[in-house]
Amino acid sequence: MAIQLNGIFRDKMVFQWGAELRIFGYSDKTCVIRSTLLKDGEEICTGTCGTEQDGSFLVCLEPVDEPGGPYEIEVFENDAKACTIKDVYAGEIWLAAGGGNMEYPLIRSEFAKFILPKIGKTEIRYYRVPYFGHMDEAQAKAEAESKWVDVTSETAGDMSAVAFYFARELESRLDAKIGIIQCCATRATIDNWQSVESLLTTKEGRQYIKDFDDEASELTPEEYDAAEAEFNEKYAEYNVELQKLLDENPYLTYPEADIELGPAPWPAPVGHKSSRHPGAAFECMILRVAPFTLRGVIFYQGEADTDGHQSEYGHVFETMIKEWRDVFFDDQLPFIFCQLPMYISKDRKYMGYDDMSWPLLREQQQIVAIDMPNVFMAVIADCGEFNNMFPSDKKTPGDRLALLAEKFVYGFEKVEAVAPFIVDARRGEGVEITFGGDYLLLNLTTGFGPDDSGFELAGEDGKYYPAEASVDFDGKTVLLSSPMVEFPSRVRYAFFSYGPTPLHAQNGLTATPFQVKIDKDLGGA
Template identity: 25%
Template sequence: MKTFLVTALLFISSMVSHAESIGVNNNIIAPDTTTVFKTIDDTKLSLHIFNPKGHQITDQVPVIVFFFGGGWAGGTPKQFYEQSRYFAEQGVVAISAEYRVNKVHGSTPFDAVTDAKSAIRWVREHASELGVNPNEIIASGGSAGGHVAACTAIIEGYEDANEDLSVSSKPNAMILYNPVLDTTEKGYGLDKVGEAHKTDISPIHHIKKGLVPTLVFHGMADHTVPFENAERFNRVMNEAGNRCRLESYKGKDHGFFNGFYFRGNKADKTVYADLMEKSYAFLKAQFINTDVKPSNIFSDHMVLQRGMQVQVWGTAKAGQDVSVSFAGQSKSTTADVYGAWRIELDTLQASKISQDLILKGDNNVVVSDVLVGEVWICSGQSNMAMRVKAVPDIEALVPKAKHIRSFEVNRTVSLKEEAEVNGTWSAQTPNSAVAFAFAYYLEAVGDVPVGILHASWGSSSIEAWMPRDMTQDFEYYKTIMKDFDADTLTQNRLKSIIAKGKSRTNKEDVYLRRQPNILYNGMMKPLAPFAVRGLVWYQGERNTRYISGVPEVTEANWFHKVSGMKEYGEVFSGWVKQYRKVWHKDDMRFMVVMLPGYGKGTEKTPDIDPNDPAAESWAWMRESQLQVLNLPKTSMINTIDLGDVKDIHPKDKLPIGKRLALVAAKETLGKDVTAQGPKMKTVEIKNRKLIVTYKNAEGLKTLDGESPTGFWLADDTMQWKPAQAKIKGETIVLSAKAVKKPLFIRYAFSGKPDVNLVNGADLPAYPFRTDHED
């Protein structure tokens, strides 16, 4: 059997050809070139090569070599075309290699191992023509292909004697997908290797110290290759002192790692994306990462949260030692196989004096001008995004601001959860009028530096800020995301808009921010788990289009696929719970800005009487928002006395900032202040009158000295009539001549109610209703 290697001359000339194109979801996948790397008699084995865009042979980039699965009996390099394309898009040369299989060549698993070693050797020998680094080769594969990839690094022998054995056939790292790691009766393939040779090419039986870094992906429900094999392999590798990481996937069977081309509709897009991201992160950590680098959110002028443990994280070369020093503390760790590191600083004390945060590894990084104080996220849609310059009374406060810093999250989206946030810290005050006003008054009452992480975008629904994990809890959201994932046209349009960066049009900008999930992915997820006191949320307007339910979506109203007002409360409560999980912080504070007065109705009935308690108005959204108070560590900022009957973007933002600061001062700083207005406590029926008892009602009064307004009564006919109201201590006595047997109350339950009831701190009474009519 004669074997020879293709020369460099043949590689760059006669042996290069274009391979068959593969269609995946209307996208064409095809290697840039194929080249024969080995010939045995009449059998030619080829490498299917995918190059990064604009790749030059002088680039010297890493290279990943994939080996297909098929039980050493069948299979095709096309199995890894999708993965190869992914890596090429990341700037890595990717190769899907052929090797002999039994059904075509009458070969054995031992022959497959020899061919895999030949492929690695050929790539290293021809690195200069390929434009790759000969010392940055990753062997990869799935199932039996994962086995032969593992054998190139672990198993001695089985080299082709006709090759130049001075060139190593060992890769520099491995990424294995559901690999065959044990060929004995405990694993897979005993019938193919034979009882007498069952451990000869069984990777788990040849583990020793000094093996290359390895990443293993395995489905826990694998019925072909036992998951136990992967667990045992990982344990033995680490016990031998090798760097090995096992990523397990609950409920996933054999072959789950493949994308849509190879598995069709059975492919799990989310899992596939996760696999690829982790695979590339692993590759980067071995060959691309060099310097210690903190996450983008750790930069000059930042504010760290006082009074709690603070996590600092970033990247480095895998295995590199990293230390962080700040405020007299010094903590150290080691970067994992992905190059990720994370250090937790002990509780910090507030400080207006700037300090340096110092990172050390193979290089040093100094983050300068760092303060310690209160840190809050401010997020939502256009009313949170409204700029300081749009509100003169807030803009006038800017010259008086002292120790206020801001991190402005750039408005962007992503189809996957990003690890890095796009934005910068600044010693300047926040751009958001509400966020700055809040920070200004909080700094004044707390006498402590304040840092604001501002992440908002106009006309965005809550669905835009929802993690994909919430599909497990809300069927409507599961449907939305299923439709979104299947919409190839939208996916492609989003990618093209994202690629434009800041040059996108306003129409394209609107298209981005009105999609589900992708604002969370790009703007919120990468902030976690930066230590914060809590989150201020001013959003809901986009979800007031419908009183209830998710509407039928047409081409004209594509952006209305959101929950209605009555569903918002349950969804929002789930949203808060999910964010606390993401931040790993059960006591994370949430302060919610109630939607203020506005005189428009729903899509169904846009023109309403702004004082009508029965109209389809924002009153229903406010009631939904208030449901969040059933969760601990939540607060609702009452704005029922604010707003504009015609303008959805009212300018009276200063009171909102003040009220936010009051609540934060009381609930998080322990200040003895009155922070909220009167809240209905009980209702008593007495002599054809209804008596409302309030809490937070010390000094109960009206701002204009007139009788309280905004109260409506009804009997069992549910016909609402305006009530006469009188203040009696900390109660309100209500009656209505037109309602002989009043049973129910609605207070300030309309689009833009006329209200004047406050407590001694001039804070408005909260809206409520006592009926249960839907």
């Protein structure tokens, strides 16, 4: 058959209601492509286009006014029917993208053995975009075999846990099918998620490219091929042993597997065929589903960038969001992401060494959320686990992403979604911090002593000391003091890789980590 639709166009697909339906693919000859949307055998709308010089085509159909279905989509090539897509629904479409924490399957997550049997049937469907790092035969074969999946007790275990909880919350609020497009690449850095052309527009993006090229050049092609073969062999052996454990306990978590087997072989070698090259995930996943119309994006990524790129991350993250909005034809596409949780390896913890890479990257993420329109950040500082980069609690991140979507995308104004954030810091006998956000009262959930408050004060010398903290009677102000700091000039909260995060709103939202200068006195302007 001359015509080839992109992999997302399969039976059971969900498309965004109230927006243009875009159908795209390739043909090996010059022709006219026509696509028709039908319901109960009656034509709802139709569209036509010609193929471009490279064989690509894009047919645009008029919006459907309300969620529902089932529909069928017929695609014709020069008036000859090429294919029919069945059991199609108009609903809510979200792209769920990121690294290992977004990929983390529901069956490995906290309380999965209790959650999965109770799921039953849902109004959620998901499509996993395959990823091999290169547009090669393996990638093409996997895409040809890809499919949309109805989420049930039997199928939900393989789905992104974060995306599941996000979709489950939306399902409870919206009378519509929820469609999740899952694009995940474990340990992929932010440069993997955009084109090389986009990276070249900033010095920070160019630094990512240079660092990859420098690392890749350390191995000759022959050395890389040998190293990759050795890595693949070790990884295959690990997976055999892992599968034995999973056969005994399907709900085995990754930390439990590490206890039995030790950590999985990682990192993979970097060389001339590396699947983690700049632009890899963008080319092999994002461009395979763009410009499919989306309601929005949820994103959870950044762990891999803490290894030396925390200072460049924010600029490159911003250009990534801009490029995604370009390729999805929506310059206001809602983009909701998770700030990194707490994490430190046991080696660094026991050495008493914190290079501050994680809090610095969290700060970069927050700057992007503040600076860019229609970008929102879910704070999950309270979700981290010691020595585990992939914490098993995925319900909290998914729920908090959904709260932000409900408030800012769907207009549920009374939803409390914005985590407490610093508004003002002033000096008095101590320091007063005023917080904003969606809440009535703040709570410190542990003791009020300096070692577990999460707050630190510094004088002009820049040396930080733990601070005692208490919540003022207004419920929105935190009072700080430290006998070690006579004249505080800086304050920070939860600004470490791993540590206590006791400040929460009464609704459970955890406070946003921060570091700021104190340039006001009480009573001053």
